Amino acid sequence: MRYEPKPDFKEKIDSLLKDGEDAEEFWKTIETPLPKTMRCNTLKISPDKLKERLENKGWKISQPYNNKEIIVLEGSLNPGELGKSIEHLLGYYYIQEISSMMPILALQPKENDLLLDLCASPGSKTTQAAALMDNKGTIIANDVNIGRIAILAANTERVGATNIIITRHDAVQLCQKLKKINFYFDKILLDVPCSGEGNIRSNPATFKMWNKKVIEKLSRMQRKIAESAIPLLKEGGELIYSTCTHSPEENELNIQYLIENFDLKIEESQLPIKTRPGLVEWQGEKLNEKMKYAHRIYPQDNNTEGFFLCKMKKIS
Ligand SMILES: C[S@@+](CC[C@H](N)C(=O)[O-])C[C@H]1O[C@@H](n2cnc3c(N)ncnc32)[C@H](O)[C@@H]1O
Structure with a gap:
């Protein structure tokens, strides 16, 4: 609204x-x-490995900052998909707004x-x-x-x-x-x-x-x-x-x-x-x-x- x-x-x-x-x-x-963004959880996976995994699922992502842990989802996903993915459930990434x-x-x-x-x-x-x-x-x-x-x-x-x-x-x-x-x-x-x-x-x-x-x-x-x-x-x-x-x-x-x-x-x-x-x-x-x-x-x-x-x- x-x-x-x-x-x-x-x-x-x-x-x-x-x-x-x-x-x-x-x-x-x-x-x-607002673009969908996430933070790689380095307690569980490196930013490079996470990128590879997400791209293999067909997700289009970018790491536009001088900090590869900050990930921006470039393409679109089905509603709720970012929170329901196996990578999210496993704690590989945290859905977080960049300024936060x-x-x-x-x-x-x-x-x-x-x-x-x-x-x-x-x-x-x-x-x-x-x-x-x-x-x-x-x-x-x-x-x-x-x-x-x-x-x-x-x-x-x-x-x-x-x-x-x-x-x-x-x-x-x-x-x-x-x-x-x-x-x-x-x-x-x-x-x-x-x-x-x-x-x-x-x-x-x-x-x-x-x-x-x-x-x-x-x-x-x-x-x-x-x-x-x-x-x-x-x-x-x-x-x-x-x-x-x-x-x-x-x-x-x-x-x-x-x-x-x-x-x-x-x-x-x-x-x-x-x-x-x-x-x-x-x-x-x-x-x-x-x-x-x-x-x-x-x-x-x-x-x-x-x-x-x-x-x-x-x-x-
Ligand atoms: C801006 S949010 C915190 C977001 C959090 N730091 C994060 O990054 O996920 C502010 C939080 O302060 C809590 N809060 C409000 N009044 C409080 C109080 N008097 N003592 C402790 N926490 C309080 C709210 O419940 C809310 O979760």
């Missing part, structure tokens, strides 16, 4: 993009279907790291991290929603990830409990709940739900989650804050608040897709100049959904 953007949403996107042609591209792109793969590529968890994934379900990024860590080290994957936890558990099992401990808590409460027992992490992923402006291509109902009050409420919730997680980061530890939304109130303004109130600095990170710098100014408010190292991902740049992420490091 198609929904029209509300006038203030349209105005906001247009003012973020500034250039009229660019904004036009944005609105055009979100009307087009970026936080873990920026975080680069290593073997033997202790990683906290605070809002983890359904597990796209948790399972990606487990693969990069080669099933070594430990990931605490938490989510508050029991239904989504069940999907996280099923995905973890399907991909053969064995270094994941799943917990079901409110993020703030879990962090308070871990702080009490002095439990610290090398890396933290905060893939927080958000207004989902970036998911409009796959979920046009976002247009209907969108309003400024919801954004304010989410922004406060995101800050609370981040504030409770940051004390759990080891000195020198790294954290990714990410959302699937374009709204500066849920992105740069939250990062600005965090770096002003905690011992955190924004770090540069390299990604294989085109991204744009984070905003260094929004509605007259000047932001930290390192905000340019945050990544804004717009649908028209790589034919993906929209996304935001920022890497930070604990300095003392």
Whole structure:
């Protein structure tokens, strides 16, 4: 079903993009279907072997980025075929949108790291991290929603990830409990709940739900989650804050608040897709100049959904 953007949403996107042609591209792109994409699960198969297997089935695929694990389905399949294939059931690939793969590529968890994934379900990024860590080290994957936890558990099992401990808590409460027992992490992923402006291509109902009050409420919730997680980061530890939304109130303004109130600095990170710098100014408010190292991902740049992420490091 198609929904029209509300006038203030349209105005906001247009003012973020500034250039009229660019904004036009944005609105055009979100009307087009999202390409089907997947991530090779290197815990079970190499990208080259998976490519061969899928091509032998007659699938047309490409690996257009400087990372062969990112696979784009070029031809069309029967409805549901991507999820029903034997390769999917065996956990050889994970159906994942390309922009959603970026936080873990920026975080680069290593073997033997202790990683906290605070809002983890359904597990796209948790399972990606487990693969990069080669099933070594430990990931605490938490989510508050029991239904989504069940999907996280099923995905973890399907991909053969064995270094994941799943917990079901409110993020703030879990962090308070871990702080009490002095439990610290090398890396933290905060893939927080958000207004989902970036998911409009796959979920046009976002247009209907969108309003400024919801954004304010989410922004406060995101800050609370981040504030409770940051004390759990080891000195020198790294954290990714990410959302699937374009709204500066849920992105740069939250990062600005965090770096002003905690011992955190924004770090540069390299990604294989085109991204744009984070905003260094929004509605007259000047932001930290390192905000340019945050990544804004717009649908028209790589034919993906929209996304935001920022890497930070604990300095003392
Ligand atoms: C953007 S989604 C996470 C997607 C996930 N990281 C992935 O890549 O598959 C946000 C998640 O936060 C969870 N969530 C919402 N409020 C929460 C809270 N207070 N504590 C923990 N998780 C929460 C939601 O249930 C949802 O699964």
